[in-house]
Amino acid sequence: MQWLMIAIGGALGSIARYAAVGFLTPMLNYRFPIGTFIVNMLGSLLIGIAYVVLVEKAFLPSEWRLFFITGVLGGFTTFSAFSLEMLQMWQEGHVFNSIIYAASSVVLGLLFAFIGMNLTQKLF
Secondary structure, X not given: OHHHHHHHHHHHHHHXXXXXXXXHHHHXXXXXXXXXXXXXXXXXXXXXXXXXXXXXXXXXXXXXXXXXXXXXXXXXXXXXXXXXXXXXXXXXXXXHHHHHHHHHHHHHHHHHHHXXXXXXXXXX
């Protein structure tokens, strides 16, 4: 049942992201990925709310945490999970680890995307 909750939530989150980015980017007509930026910021806000409501206060059964946090918000943006994990490390006093996690995720993420693109372009 847990896998089903995650799968349904993930599908809904992915559809929401696709719709939001597709709607916002042309509407705002920027040469900046504003749709993705807004989705990432909104996802970060929503995961903070969901964490308090579903984990700290436990207003709903634990299956709803999987549906909303892992599924919906995971499908909507993994940036939200990244933001929450980084903030939790910071709040637990692991400030250095939090900074290393943030910096290395961005730098290495860009590096691996670059390597993946270049390798694939050379192969095909």
